[in-house]
Amino acid sequence: PISAVELCKQAQEKGLLEYDRIVVMGGANYRQMMAIVFKGKQLDFPLKGMKAMGPMIGWMNQAILKG
Numbered sequence: 855p856i857s858a859v860e861l862c863k864q865a866q867e868k869g870l871l872e873y874d875r876i877v878v879m880g881g882a883n884y885r886q887m888m889a890i891v892f893k894g895k896q897l898d899f900p901l902k903g904m905k906a907m908g909p910m911i912g913w914m915n916q917a918i919l920k921g
Contacts, residue, residue: 865891876888
């Protein structure tokens with residue numbers, strides 16, 4: 855797994871800290887780190903509440919099909 859420090863470094867390198875709204879596609883541990891890295895930004899967690907990868911992947915596939 856990635857550390858919060860490494861995640862912050864990646865966000866800086868990719869210019870993601872410039873955005874006001876961040877959509878987070880990941881599990882609970884990843885969401886916690888993203889909340890630290892992007893403190894003060896609007897974070898959306900569309901996969902929150904899904905307990906397993908199967909439902910997450912299914913939801914993402916449906917979102918792609920719907921456009």
